[in-house]
Amino acid sequence: MITSPQEVMAVLRQYNPWWLGLPVPDLPAWRRAVFWELDFWLRTPPAHRAVLLSGARQVGKTTLLLQAIEALVKGGVPRQNILYATFDHPLLKLAGLDGVLKLWREFEPAAEGPEYLFLDEIQFMRGWQTWLKHQVDFEKQRRIVVTGSATPLVEEGQESGVGRWHTLKLATLSFYEYLQIKKLPQPPLPEVASFAQLLDWTPAQFARAAEQARPLMAHFHEYLLRGGFPQCALVPSVDLAQKLLREDIVDKVLKRDMTALFGVRRVLELEQTFLYLCLHDGGLLDMVDLGKNLEVKKPTAQNYLTLLESTHLIHRLPPHGYGKEILRARYKVYLADAAIAPSVLLKGKAMLDDPVAVSRAVETAFFKHVFTRYYALSIGFAYWRNRRNEEVDIVADVRGQLVPFEVKYSRQHTGLGELKGMAAFCTEKRVPRGYVITRELSDFSVLALPDSPAGTRLLKIPAVLACYWLGQSELLGARRQELEE
Structure with a gap:
């Protein structure tokens, strides 16, 4: 790992305050329509697939992820089984997908039940489609949501991604x-x-x-x-x-x-x-x-x-x-x-x-x-x-x-x-x-x-x-x- 584990974990703890029993600050109480579909896929997924939340920049994808996490915590999901990471952050980008997950499990031991991964702006990680395919194929206990502001990467990985993820599109606010x-x-x-x-x-x-x-x-x-x-x-x-x-x-x-x-x-x-x-x-x-x-x-x-x-x-x-x-x-x-x-x-x-x-x-x-x-x-x-x-x-x-x-x-x-x-x-x-x-x-x-x-x-x-x-x-x-x- 290029950066030190302590620096990466400091970033992850900042992004995951629920590990310490703290709430996510400044979340709006209102829910967008796509929230209920995402919540359904997290609680009772109709198929073993990841969820890809796509939409333009600043359209509210991160807020939607954090609202979904808040609902899971309030629903009794063990806090240490929920990970949020954004690969727009330079240190997390340097640590890589596997590096972030490895550190998470070294410092936050898993509890019983599914693990929930929320990975923001994943398009900044090279080879993310293959990584996600392997996660869906071999890590059956994980429920994964990823976001991206660009879909050509999805199309490039379409062959390997068929049947591995379900896409939810987030448009700008309706009237x-x-x-x-x-x-x-x-x-x-x-x-x-x-x-x-x-x-x-x-x-x-x-x-x-x-x-x-x-x-x-x-x-x-x-x-x-x-x-x-x-x-x-x-x-x-x-x-x-x-x-x-x-x-x-x-x-x-x-x-x-x-x-x-x-x-x-x-x-x-x-x-x-x-x-x-x-x-x-x-x-x-x-x-x-x-x-x-x-x-x-x-x-x-x-x-x-x-x-x-x-x-x-x-x-x-x-x-x-x-x-x-x-x-x-x-x-x-x-x-x-x-x-x-x-x-x-x-x-x-x-x-x-x-x-x-x-x-x-x-x-x-x-x-x-x-x-x-x-x-x-x-x-x-x-x-x-x-x-x-x-x-x-x-x-x-x-x-x-x-x-x-x-x-x-x-x-x-x-x-x-x-x-x-x-x-x-x-x-x-x-x-x-x-x-x-x-x-x-x-x-x-x-x-x-x-x-x-x-x-x-x-x-x-x-x-x-x-x-x-x-x-x-x-x-x-x-x-x-x-x-x-």
Whole structure:
């Protein structure tokens, strides 16, 4: 071992105060939706696998681990059987995975029962996939959770990792979680498990929910500016939140992680590519235009996009369809959080005065919500466009049933004249229902599509309510599942 055992153990004791009977300080009392799934895998794992918690920097992975540890200690698990280590720390990185575990067991003898290993930022350790595979195969008494801010390492080790770990994705805060972490008052809105149930509401129910949601509008617009990173949500001002997002998250990923983990040398090119995506958030990606403007070759640009997606900064949506045409078509790109673009482009609160920028931010926020809510169900997401350039923003494929979503965030009333793409898609695909995400609370209603062969009904739902209910249903659904199991 390069460093002394005493120095390493001093670090480990600092990170593991429960060994001395001390609590973990400064943990929030609220729980995110993914907490209940992680808790289930730790208490009664359905299979002998490790858990990989993936997500962007500063999204709350470490807090989630510490909350899980707190729950184990309160549940009676022997304190010396729980180890937390972060390999972002230089001494632990030097000690290595096996070195840390060896010291743990030399100074903290094992008690009866399973051992729980929580290994943070494991992507900084070379060969971690093989190490984790061996742990799962040969150390049956250990339940292991690892975190990582980058997924290319997972993909590289996919062959050896098949059946060895279960992946949980942690996105930025939903709007519902944002209200919780800021301890903001929430209106007495009814619980909505699925948008489909809203299609049977009466006009009186729509009007009542719209009025109850009115106080949330200002908070929703500030959420678009602050973003869903917990630290950014809690700082005093929007300007400081955007500064933290720009410097502590984006800059560290682009200028440190990309170099340290993936050997990116042309950091300026990568940064320019990301700036281009911020300017075109929610739009179709034109690789020719990107290459022409940034003087980046197509293979290089493709590699940058893969890295940005793998570090959880962007999502790419393919066009809906099949065959060779799809392989040649353009992807649609969403940033991982609505506040990234205004933060990186230094727009500040002025973004709210730009209707186009606000509409893009809402579309990005809504996609994040619907993707986070349903990704675990293996639902495919795409966009749709026909030869007349009529488009549907998001199409979800739910076990063969297509569900379209269109974002129309403007102060104008949204009627059939603004929904030509949605009407064309629903008619062509014989889709019975679709959803239109609007701005105005007075738009909350059901709209019948004339002459539809499937009798299509469109639910117009204000974005503030759509994001609120998606976040709420994700959290309540996870909690109910945990209670049932």
